[in-house]
Amino acid sequence: MSVMHGIPMTAVPVLFKAACPECRSRFELAAGALRLAIGGSRRTTFYSFTCPECGSSVRKPAGERIVELLTGGGVSTLRLHSTV
C-alpha cells in the first residue's frame, strides 16, 4: 500500500518507491533492480527486489495496478504458470 505512487510519465529513468520490511528503510529502485512474477492468481503475483540497505530479499504481492506500473516502467516480468 505504501509503494508505487508518483511515477513520472517522462523520459527520465523510472524509479519505484519501495520499503524494506526487514530494516524499514525506504528507497527508490530503478526498473532493473526489480523483478515481477505474474502467476495465475493474486497470491502468486508478486514483485521482488534486494534491499540496498540490508541485502534482504524482499517479496511483495503485486496488485493489478502495481503490475501495470512495473511492466510499463520496464521491469522484467516472469510469467509463472501454475498447474491447476
Ligand SMILES: [Zn+2]
Ligand atoms: Zn532492508
